[in-house]
Amino acid sequence: MTKESLFNRIIQFMNKEEIRKRLHDDIIDPLMDHVMRRVFPYIILTCVLFILLLIVVLLTLGIIVFHLRNPVILAAG
Numbered sequence: 548m549t550k551e552s553l554f555n556r557i558i559q560f561m562n563k564e565e566i567r568k569r570l571h572d573d574i575i576d577p578l579m580d581h582v583m584r585r586v587f588p589y590i591i592l593t594c595v596l597f598i599l600l601l602i603v604v605l606l607t608l609g610i611i612v613f614h615l616r617n618p619v620i621l622a623a624g
Contacts, residue, residue, distance in 0.1 A: 560566060
C-alpha cells in the first residue's frame with residue numbers, strides 16, 4: 548500500500564457524515580469550548596483597555612482643540 552492510497556483511504560473515511568459528526572461532537576466542540584473559556588477573559592480585558600485608550604485619546608483631542616480655540620495669554624514677569 549502506497550502513501551498516496553493510504554491518504555486517499557483516510558480522506559474517504561473522514562468524509563463520511565457519521566465520522567465527521569462524531570469528530571465534531573467529541574473533539575472539535577469540546578476543544579473550542581475549552582479554548583474560548585480560557586481566552587474570553589483576555590478578550591474582555593483587551594476590549595476594556597481599547598475603550599479606555601479611545602476615551603483618553605478623545606479627551607486629549609478635546610483639550611487640544613479647546614486650547615487652540617481659546618489660547619491662554621500668559622503675562623511675562
